Amino acid sequence: MITWILRRLFQSTFVVLAMTVIVFVGVHVIGNPVDILISPEADQAERARIIANMGLDQPLWKQYAYFLGGALKGDLGRSFVFNEPALKLIAQRMPATLELAVTAVLFSMTFGVPLGLYAGLKPDGFLGRTIMAGSILGFSLPSFWVGLMLIMVFAVELGVLPSTGRGTTETLFGVPWSFLTWDGLRHMFMPALNLSLFNISLVLRLTRAGVRETLPMDFVKFARAKGLSPARVIFVHVLKNIMIPVVTVLGLELGSTIAFAVVTESVFAWPGMGKLIIDSINVLDRPVIVAYLMMIVMLFITINLVVDILYMILDPRVRLGGKS
Amino acid sequence: MTATIEVRNLQTHFFTRAGVVKAVDDVSFSVNRGEVLGLVGESGSGKSVTGFSIIGLVDPPGRIAGGSILYQGKDLATLPEREMRSLRGNRIAMIFQDPMMTLNPVLRIDTQMIETVLAHDKVSRDEARRRSRDALGMVGIPSPDERLMAYPHQFSGGMRQRVAIAIALLHNPDLLIADEPTTALDVTIQAQILAKVQELAAEHGTALIWITHDLSVIAGLADRIAVMYAGRVVESGTAAEILDTPRHPYTHGLIGSVPSRNKRGEKLRQIPGMTPSLLSLPAGCAFRMRCAHATAACETEPENTGEGTRFLRCFHPMEQAA
Numbered sequence: 001m002i003t004w005i006l007r008r009l010f011q012s013t014f015v016v017l018a019m020t021v022i023v024f025v026g027v028h029v030i031g032n033p034v035d036i037l038i039s040p041e042a043d044q045a046e047r048a049r050i051i052a053n054m055g056l057d058q059p060l061w062k063q064y065a066y067f068l069g070g071a072l073k074g075d076l077g078r079s080f081v082f083n084e085p086a087l088k089l090i091a092q093r094m095p096a097t098l099e100l101a102v103t104a105v106l107f108s109m110t111f112g113v114p115l116g117l118y119a120g121l122k123p124d125g126f127l128g129r130t131i132m133a134g135s136i137l138g139f140s141l142p143s144f145w146v147g148l149m150l151i152m153v154f155a156v157e158l159g160v161l162p163s164t165g166r167g168t169t170e171t172l173f174g175v176p177w178s179f180l181t182w183d184g185l186r187h188m189f190m191p192a193l194n195l196s197l198f199n200i201s202l203v204l205r206l207t208r209a210g211v212r213e214t215l216p217m218d219f220v221k222f223a224r225a226k227g228l229s230p231a232r233v234i235f236v237h238v239l240k241n242i243m244i245p246v247v248t249v250l251g252l253e254l255g256s257t258i259a260f261a262v263v264t265e266s267v268f269a270w271p272g273m274g275k276l277i278i279d280s281i282n283v284l285d286r287p288v289i290v291a292y293l294m295m296i297v298m299l300f301i302t303i304n305l306v307v308d309i310l311y312m313i314l315d316p317r318v319r320l321g322g323k324s
Numbered sequence: 325m326t327a328t329i330e331v332r333n334l335q336t337h338f339f340t341r342a343g344v345v346k347a348v349d350d351v352s353f354s355v356n357r358g359e360v361l362g363l364v365g366e367s368g369s370g371k372s373v374t375g376f377s378i379i380g381l382v383d384p385p386g387r388i389a390g391g392s393i394l395y396q397g398k399d400l401a402t403l404p405e406r407e408m409r410s411l412r413g414n415r416i417a418m419i420f421q422d423p424m425m426t427l428n429p430v431l432r433i434d435t436q437m438i439e440t441v442l443a444h445d446k447v448s449r450d451e452a453r454r455r456s457r458d459a460l461g462m463v464g465i466p467s468p469d470e471r472l473m474a475y476p477h478q479f480s481g482g483m484r485q486r487v488a489i490a491i492a493l494l495h496n497p498d499l500l501i502a503d504e505p506t507t508a509l510d511v512t513i514q515a516q517i518l519a520k521v522q523e524l525a526a527e528h529g530t531a532l533i534w535i536t537h538d539l540s541v542i543a544g545l546a547d548r549i550a551v552m553y554a555g556r557v558v559e560s561g562t563a564a565e566i567l568d569t570p571r572h573p574y575t576h577g578l579i580g581s582v583p584s585r586n587k588r589g590e591k592l593r594q595i596p597g598m599t600p601s602l603l604s605l606p607a608g609c610a611f612r613m614r615c616a617h618a619t620a621a622c623e624t625e626p627e628n629t630g631e632g633t634r635f636l637r638c639f640h641p642m643e644q645a646a
Contacts, residue, residue, distance in 0.1 A: 218425035224381055226440045226491060227413030236439075240430045315430060316475040 001312075008308070012301045019297045020071065024064050027286050027293075067290070076294060077287030081280070086291035090273055094295075096166060097265070097272030099179050101257040103188055104196035105250055111196075112203025113239075113246065119204065120211025121234070131204065138201030147194045147267035154190060162187050164269040191268040195261055199253050203246055210242030244314050251307035255300045327354035328395070328498050328531035329378065329416075335390035336370075336377045345602045347373040347386065349555040355499065355531040360522070362546030362563065363535045364578070368599045370555040371535045375501040377401070378533070379418050380408040395499070414444040417492035421504040423484035427476035433460075433487060434472040440494050459490040463520060482513035489521060496528045503535045518545060540582055543567055550635075551575045554600060554610035561634040571634070571641040573615045609637070617642075 038050055051057050055066060067077060076087045115131050122128040155163035166187055169176035178184030214220060215238065223237045224230075262274035269275075273292065280288040336348035348370040355361045365371045376382050378393055380400060393400040395416070400408065420426045428436060437456035438449060447455075453472070460468035463486040476484055485505055492500060502521065506514040522545055525532045536542050542549060543563065550560035551574065559572040570576045577595035597614040600606075609626055612618035617640040626637045 218420050218422060219428045221381060222418075222420055222426040222488070223428065223436075225379055225413055225418045227409050227411070227443045228439060229409070229443070232439065232443075237428050237431070241428070244430075316432075317429065317477050 005305070005309075008305055012305070015301060016294075016297060020068065020294065021064070023290055023293045023297075024067060025060070027289050028060060028063075030284075032284070071294070076291035079280075079285055079288050081283055081285045081288075086287040089276065089288060090291055090295055093271060093273045093276045095177060096270060097258055097261050097274060099177060100188065100192055100195060100264070100270060100272060101254060101261055103179065103192040104257050105199065105254050107192055107196035108199035108203045108250060108253070109246075112200045113207050115200075116204040116207025117211060117234070117239070120208040120215070123208075123212065132208070135201040135204045138197045138204075141197070143194060143198070143263050144267055146197055147191070147264060150190045150194055151267070161190050163190065166271060191264050191270050194267070195257060195264045199250070199257065202249060202253065206246050206249060207242055210245060211238060214238050214241050240314070244311065247310050247314060248307055251303050251310065255296070255303045258299060259296045326356075328357050328359075330354040330394040331374070331378065331391070332394065333391035334374065334377060334393060334401070335388065336373050336382055336386060337389040338386040340385055340603075343603050345386075346555050346605065347602060348377060350391070351552070351555070351557050352391075353550050353557065353560060355533060357498070357531055358526060358529040359548065360525070360532040360534060360546045362542035362549040363533055363552060364537065364539060364542060364549055365552035366537055366599050368554075368602065369552040370602075371537075371552050372503050374552070375418065375503050375533065375535055378499070379412055379416050379501060380405070381412075381418075410444065413440055413492075413497075414495045415497050416499045416501070417495070417497040418501040418503065419485070419488045419492050419505045422508050423481050423488055423505075424508070426488050427484055429476055431475075432472070433474055433476065437472070437487075437491055437494065440491050444495055455494065456490075459494050460487065462493070462524070463487070463490040464516075465490070482509055482517065485509060485513075485517055486520070489517070489524070493524055493528075493530075497530060499531045499533065500525060501533045501535070504537070506541060507536070507538070514541070539567070539578055551578065554605060555602060556610065556637065557635065558611065558637045559635065565634060571636050572611075572638045573617050573640070573642060574611050576642050577614075609639075 034047075034051055034056060038047055042050070048057075055063055058066070070077060074087070075085065078084065079086050079089055082089060115135075119128040119131040151163045154161040162183075166176075166178045166184060169178050169181065169184055171177070172180060178188050220233060220237055223233045228237075258273075260274075261270075261272060262278055264270065265272045265274035266278065273295075277289065277292045279285075280292070331354065332352050334348055334351045335346070338345040338347055351370070351374055353361060353363075363371045363374065373382065373386070377388055378400065380403070382388065388401045391401060395411070398407075400411075403411075427433070434453060434456060437459065438452040441447065441452035441455050442449075445452075457468045457472055460471060465471055465483060465486055471479075476487075479487065489505070500521070505521070506517050509517065518541065521532070524530070534542060534545060546563045548560065549563050549566040550557045551566065551572065552558065553574050559566065559570065559575045566575060567579065570579055574595070577593075580593040581595060583592060595614055600610055600613065607625065608623040609615070609618070612622040615622070619640065621639045626639050628635055628637065
């Protein structure tokens, strides 16, 4: 188990290294920040000074080496715009995105699994069919439109939920969190629901497919032949088998939810990382873009690792394979 | 001696979109305490559905459409699900064909055994665990304490079937329905499992319904044999009667198909054709299209033409010599 984790970490370093090259080169072939950041009135000398200051006069490989050296020390460069460490900028915005994404994933579980279970147990019932039809909408409606509709209905027409910002925050570990106050939770509800709509549909369909697939299995019939209650058969025997794919998908989706919260954050003016990256791309603030992308890469690697470990806990067959 | 279970004119039908499938149509038999009934037939003859009907696990679109299943004065065919559940796994147990599939792959053996104990008896977890361990030991699993903590994939097929048997026998049931439990196993393991079930059933006076398509399996085990064809019992009697003097042409054909019964170098005997679709069963004897003895008389359904304890549905019974 330990050797397995170490091996995975070792592999991950290579992935990170490869990603730095791709991200660094990718960001440097699009646009020139000099044109945007330096005011047209600046004279030649000042221009050269600023370019040198940003390190843009160096050849690309030298810039990369410099970046890598800094990265090893935990320094991903300074923002051209804010003149602050890029990592610090991202770290400031991260809690907002994180709590939004985690809440969204929790929503997908709490809504997706029970709905999918119901649809799987009663596939021909009216409610079961309605759930499945609804999940198609969840997949296909564009997220920004759903966000706007949510605001229209709950904030404008009914006036029951706030539409922008994080609301009152409470500080924990030196970081402001919205989920600790009632007002913050109220602010978070709509963006989180908006963000989770796709995942709810995904989890719902996965769960339903799993139930349909597992129910006719012999071990379910045997469990019933043992005289177990229907609740025990479904919630222990069936559900535990289904949770394996659901956890995998949800884990992977947590990464994308964080990475692509951009739209939801824009619609609900949620001050998270997504908002930051959009602004940074607009002004070609390279260090922030690079730092953000690196963060996301690290995030995906970590999540994958955690999912694999969870997998081992849920599925004993994988556990044995890992040992040998 | 009163019968442990008595099945009378059982009809289990599947109401599909394509029509009504009469998987079990007018089946009657009874099994006494400690007795072994062999239920023999080809795939699709309705033998498994008969088993599921008794334990009340026929899934929609199927349901028991007629007849009765008498157990201790109660009719299981109409018993409310709640009462049925308290019998299931307790007084009436079942083991299945494929041991690779009957145990839940993600739950430990102890979980799967203890839940069975607790489903019917109000005992402590420790007591339930103790009983589970004893049951594992009883079916011949070495170091049962350790094995309780294992997962199904850590067992071989034969061992898994032993675990399934241990689970089925946890409450010393009055009736055990064995649905081809040795079909998926090696011959040597088959023999061990057969002997074990026979021994345990005899010990507790458990009545046994052994469902199989393999006459050679049942030959040494069953007290009585019922042969099913297309949802009906076509012939039943004591094991000796059926095996030595089969009267129905179908039984005769089945016995003739066992390779060891054929002479070496001779072509194997076989029953021509295959089981008819239960959706479009013609009137009359269902076997007549495959039967060498069929006449115009067979176009009406034969009733019992046997004598005494011997049940037979045939207008043209075979002569005594098999």
